[in-house]
Amino acid sequence: MAISPPLGREALARRLEAAFDVEFTFHKVDHLVEILAPLERDTQDFILGWVERIASTNIQVSYEFTRRVVEALDRLDRRVIEAWAVHAMDTYDSRGLRPALEVLFKVDDFLAHAHAHAAGAFFDEVKTVLANFLCGLSGRRLELKSGEQPYTDSEKLFLPNVTAGMESEADNFLLCKAQVAFMWAQTRFGSCRTDFDTVFAGFADPARALSIFQALDGLRLEICLAHELPGLWRDMQTLSARHGDAALPPPWQALAQALAARPEAPETALALLNDAYPLDPPACRIYQAALHPQAIAEMRNARMAREKMLLRVKLAQLAEEHRENPEAQIPPADAAKKPAQFEARQEGQGWELTLDDQPIAPPVDVNQLLTSVLLDWGEIPPEMLTAAGDGEYDPALYEEKEKNPDDVWQGTYHEEGAHLYPEWDHARQHYRKNWCVLREIDLKPGASGYVDGVIEKYQGLVKHLRRTFEAMRDESRLLKRQAQGDDVDIDALVEALADAGDGREMSDQLFMHMHRTDRSLAVMFMVDMSGSTRGWINDAEREALVMLCESLETLGDRYAIYGFSGQTRKRCEIYRIKTFEQPYDAATKARIAGIVPQDYTRMGAAIRHLAKLLNGVDAKTKLLITLSDGKPDDYFDVYRGAYGIEDTRQALFEARRSGVHPFCITIDREAKEYLPYMYGHANWVEIDDVKKLPLKVADIYRRLTT
Amino acid sequence: MDSPRPPAESHFITQEPYYERVGTEVELFDAAYANGLPILLKGPTGCGKTRFMEYMAWRLKRPLITVSCHDDLTTSDLVGRYLVKGGETIWVDGPLTRAVRAGGICYLDEIVEARKDTMVVIHPLADDRRMMPIEKLGQLLQAPREFCLAISYNPGYQSVLKELKQSTRQRFVALSFDYPKAELEAKIIRHETGLDEAATAKLLKLAEMTRNLKGNGLEEGASTRLLVHAGKLIAQGIDARAACEGAVSLALTDDDDMIAAVNELIAALF
Numbered sequence: 004m005a006i007s008p009p010l011g012r013e014a015l016a017r018r019l020e021a022a023f024d025v026e027f028t029f030h031k032v033d034h035l036v037e038i039l040a041p042l043e044r045d046t047q048d049f050i051l052g053w054v055e056r057i058a059s060t061n062i063q064v065s066y067e068f069t070r071r072v073v074e075a076l077d078r079l080d081r082r083v084i085e086a087w088a089v090h091a092m093d094t095y096d097s098r099g100l101r102p103a104l105e106v107l108f109k110v111d112d113f114l115a116h117a118h119a120h121a122a123g124a125f126f127d128e129v130k131t132v133l134a135n136f137l138c139g140l141s142g143r144r145l146e147l148k149s150g151e152q153p154y155t156d157s158e159k160l161f162l163p164n165v166t167a168g169m170e171s172e173a174d175n176f177l178l179c180k181a182q183v184a185f186m187w188a189q190t191r192f193g194s195c196r197t198d199f200d201t202v203f204a205g206f207a208d209p210a211r212a213l214s215i216f217q218a219l220d221g222l223r224l225e226i227c228l229a230h231e232l233p234g235l236w237r238d239m240q241t242l243s244a245r246h247g248d249a250a251l252p253p254p255w256q257a258l259a260q261a262l263a264a265r266p267e268a269p270e271t272a273l274a275l276l277n278d279a280y281p282l283d284p285p286a287c288r289i290y291q292a293a294l295h296p297q298a299i300a301e302m303r304n305a306r307m308a309r310e311k312m313l314l315r316v317k318l319a320q321l322a323e324e325h326r327e328n329p330e331a332q333i334p335p336a337d338a339a340k341k342p343a344q345f346e347a348r349q350e351g352q353g354w355e356l357t358l359d360d361q362p363i364a365p366p367v368d369v370n371q372l373l374t375s376v377l378l379d380w381g382e383i384p385p386e387m388l389t390a391a392g393d394g395e396y397d398p399a400l401y402e403e404k405e406k407n408p409d410d411v412w413q414g415t416y417h418e419e420g421a422h423l424y425p426e427w428d429h430a431r432q433h434y435r436k437n438w439c440v441l442r443e444i445d446l447k448p449g450a451s452g453y454v455d456g457v458i459e460k461y462q463g464l465v466k467h468l469r470r471t472f473e474a475m476r477d478e479s480r481l482l483k484r485q486a487q488g489d490d491v492d493i494d495a496l497v498e499a500l501a502d503a504g505d506g507r508e509m510s511d512q513l514f515m516h517m518h519r520t521d522r523s524l525a526v527m528f529m530v531d532m533s534g535s536t537r538g539w540i541n542d543a544e545r546e547a548l549v550m551l552c553e554s555l556e557t558l559g560d561r562y563a564i565y566g567f568s569g570q571t572r573k574r575c576e577i578y579r580i581k582t583f584e585q586p587y588d589a590a591t592k593a594r595i596a597g598i599v600p601q602d603y604t605r606m607g608a609a610i611r612h613l614a615k616l617l618n619g620v621d622a623k624t625k626l627l628i629t630l631s632d633g634k635p636d637d638y639f640d641v642y643r644g645a646y647g648i649e650d651t652r653q654a655l656f657e658a659r660r661s662g663v664h665p666f667c668i669t670i671d672r673e674a675k676e677y678l679p680y681m682y683g684h685a686n687w688v689e690i691d692d693v694k695k696l697p698l699k700v701a702d703i704y705r706r707l708t709t
Numbered sequence: 710m711d712s713p714r715p716p717a718e719s720h721f722i723t724q725e726p727y728y729e730r731v732g733t734e735v736e737l738f739d740a741a742y743a744n745g746l747p748i749l750l751k752g753p754t755g756c757g758k759t760r761f762m763e764y765m766a767w768r769l770k771r772p773l774i775t776v777s778c779h780d781d782l783t784t785s786d787l788v789g790r791y792l793v794k795g796g797e798t799i800w801v802d803g804p805l806t807r808a809v810r811a812g813g814i815c816y817l818d819e820i821v822e823a824r825k826d827t828m829v830v831i832h833p834l835a836d837d838r839r840m841m842p843i844e845k846l847g848q849l850l851q852a853p854r855e856f857c858l859a860i861s862y863n864p865g866y867q868s869v870l871k872e873l874k875q876s877t878r879q880r881f882v883a884l885s886f887d888y889p890k891a892e893l894e895a896k897i898i899r900h901e902t903g904l905d906e907a908a909t910a911k912l913l914k915l916a917e918m919t920r921n922l923k924g925n926g927l928e929e930g931a932s933t934r935l936l937v938h939a940g941k942l943i944a945q946g947i948d949a950r951a952a953c954e955g956a957v958s959l960a961l962t963d964d965d966d967m968i969a970a971v972n973e974l975i976a977a978l979f
């Protein structure tokens with residue numbers, strides 16, 4: 004392989020000047036050139052690549068990066084430098100310029116954590132697998148979140164952003180897993196139901212009592228884990244040994260033996276607290292998570308009251324359903340007055356409920372409530388199994404409230420009820436996490452007579468279309484000359500008889516077989532509602548939709564229509580025009596009429612969201628058809644230009660990988676330049692006349708279904 | 710695509726199949742059979758429906774003819790068709806016709822997969838007429854007393870297209886199947902694989918874990934069948950983790966994150 008000569012000073016200067024836009028920013032590049040000039044070409048290329056990528060996010064950040072990178076290169080390998088750069092950009096995204104520069108200035112801080120960045124387990128990378136792992140373990144449904152250090156509040160488990168206590172990446176993952184299992188055990192085996200205040204109040208030094216209890220309880224949980232998850236327990240011991248955790252002092256070994264008598268109850272640890280109090284607590288094992296009595300108690304108190312209410316309200320509903328059931332034999336007299344009293348018994352993983360001596364299968368949510376109550380109380384107190392009386396609780400307390408997305412922009416900005424989507428930054432070659440905030444909104448209906456008007460206007464075309472689509476509906480092919488089939492193929496038979504008469508061998512392929520293509524198709528139309536469609540394009544879109552609906556109704560395939568627009572990444576909007584479930588009725592027609600130009604086109608987020616909806620539909624073939632006037636664009640934003648095209652392309656790529664076929668129908672004359680790049684050559688059409696549009700869709704259909 | 714389908718297996722079952730009763734399904738089936746009522750087995754995959762049918766066929770001493778339905782299965786595939794052999798046309802009975810003639814038990818597995826038009830022959834068989842029209846022969850077969858029609862259906866994979874129509878489902882006596890309770894499932898696994906109690910208990914715990922994941926990334930938890938598979942591999946001397954990864958996690962899903970999570974659960978157990 005030929006090694007290219009290093010870039011000269013002049014070439015370096017030009018690259019840097021371009022990256023920093025010096026014409027406008029007046030950054031000096033001379034001293035940077037001096038730093039880069041003596042390096043090998045390969046290193047120069049590596050640095051310049053990152054300089055340019057970072058500059059696409061922010062020039063200042065890139066400039067500061069360049070000033071420091073060479074010195075850092077002496078000490079760090081490239082993987083760490085990349086992590087450093089990405090970390091700075093992520094910081095810029097989430098917290099702004101100052102903190103991002105901070106990351107660069109404090110290179111030593113970062114270096115101190117360099118190991119973490121090279122071999123650590125990142126929360127973002129492990130959370131999917133570990134959250135599923137956690138879900139597989141029994142008990143209350145727990146959430147996995149990132150936090151300062153590993154601990155649980157009995158509903159959420161926290162893991163730090165980076166876990167790097169061990170040497171290797173694999174061990175660090177295992178450590179996360181062990182910590183998760185340990186915290187799960189804290190909720191599962193009763194540590195969290197301990198009444199810490201009362202217990203520790205009796206000790207001269209409550210803090211010491213806590214740490215002693217924690218040590219005892221840790222030993223107890225280890226015994227539980229060894230029994231429940233023996234494979235993991237072996238791994239945990241290996242981790243502990245590799246980390247060099249100190250061996251357990253003899254008095255503690257004796258305590259561990261005492262705990263083994265009844266490890267599943269926290270009372271076993273509490274009973275030994277007095278004995279252990281004078282001892283020094285042993286060093287923590289690496290996988291142990293600290294107990295936070297405060298956090299646990301707060302959660303638990305709120306939860307116990309809430310779950311008692313929820314359980315009793317749900318039981319009241321169950322009792323009502325049960326008693327309405329004519330087959331149920333209800334002791335006639337007291338049925339009306341006394342609140343129903345249930346009994347609950349644990350049955351394997353689930354629960355069995357009985358009411359009036361009759362078994363009732365508890366629904367999933369009741370099952371989970373019972374499990375959760377058991378974890379908090381150690382049993383199910385009978386008063387919790389008394390159905391709530393009428394009006395005993397204020398419905399406002401248990402009925403779930405939803406925030407109205409329309410209210411989002413009034414008052415303070417919030418992200419509740421919104422969907423967050425990543426966005427692909429091509430310059431950075433990384434996703435920006437949780438970058439787009441997207442909401443679904445009901446479209447306001449327009450004029451009611453609009454659709455009928457369009458049908459009248461295009462009467463002939465609509466009829467023609469219906470016929471085209473009708474023909475497609477029963478696209479059955481008659482296969483001739485088959486060895487078997489539903490009917491005799493007369494032509495073949497006559498031939499065969501003639502053959503037989505001539506003494507030749509007779510064919511046995513004498514049947515016709517009707518081959519029907521079972522259509523299992525779902526189509527999602529994604530309609531551009533950006534401001535640039537104002538005028539005839541918007542009219543074209545609406546008219547086309549009317550004709551498409553008319554045609555699709557004859558076909559009986561499932562279809563949905565959504566509009567998209569928005570302004571900036573914090574406000575991506577998706578307008579519901581017709582969901583898969585909604586019929587093509589007067590209300591839907593009015594919404595089609597109501598499609599009016601709004602703001603901008605941030606396409607990536609819309610594609611990601613609609614592809615997700617489409618993937619929720621059970622169909623063999625899934626089509627995502629975009630009706631748009633042009634390329635992606637957003638308000639005073641990088642989304643205009645290459646960035647938007649690349650993100651859209653990436654989103655389409657993701658959609659395709661998930662099994663969706665994307666198509667684009669465009670009314671943009673310049674589309675040839677970039678649409679093939681985004682959609683692939685075969686998957687877009689340009690249309691200059693609305694009347695052609697439904698026919699094109701019919702074409703696309705045919706291509707995919709035959 | 711249109712080659713002749715292999716003939717459905719038909720046989721008298723001479724050896725008692727191993728079957729553990731879960732509830733009152735045997736009595737219910739007996740009663741329905743005695744009254745000439747058709748039977749619908751509902752339940753998730755791999756929970757013992759086929760085994761139950763084999764057991765009942767043995768018990769009632771009737772031949773069992775099983776047809777696995779698929780989306781290309783036509784009425785002719787069930788009823789029969791003309792074939793040409795050596796210049797002559799001969800009629801060949803389909804599995805359903807054979808079962809009717811022989812007074813056997815016809816078990817149509819995953820009925821919703823079959824083409825809608827197959828219902829035309831099933832409906833008259835499944836009500837009190839117990840008749841089967843063979844249009845091509847111009848015949849109307851009366852099913853003998855011994856004949857029994859049973860179909861299976863898994864309501865789990867809900868899809869608007871694949872639901873059983875009311876006019877079909879209301880003809881059948883339904884038996885609901887589910888994974889057996891832990892103790893019974895353990896007994897089944899021990900019997901089918903020869904594993905000891907400790908190893909069986911771990912398999913059951915794994916099953917529980919995957920069933921917790923149902924609806925949270927998995928379409929379905931591990932069935933009794935998967936546990937039996939894993940158990941057989943382990944009994945054969947395969948390392949337990951490898952056996953479960955092959956027989957359980959890869960069999961459950963194609964989603965990489967999910968496979969990884971199930972593998973972590975396996976590694977935690979074994």
Ligand SMILES: Nc1ncnc2c1ncn2[C@@H]1O[C@H](COP(=O)(O)OP(=O)(O)OP(=O)(O)O)[C@@H](O)[C@H]1O
Binds near residue numbers: 731754756757759
């Ligand atoms: N009650 C039972 N008694 C004995 N074995 C059982 C029982 N339930 C399940 N099994 C075991 O589970 C395996 C799978 O059961 P089977 O093949 O009958 O499932 P199925 O319900 O027919 O599944 P599918 O719907 O996928 O056809 C059997 O081979 C058997 O080993």
Ligand SMILES: [Mg+2]
Binds near residue numbers: 759760818
């Ligand atoms: Mg079966």
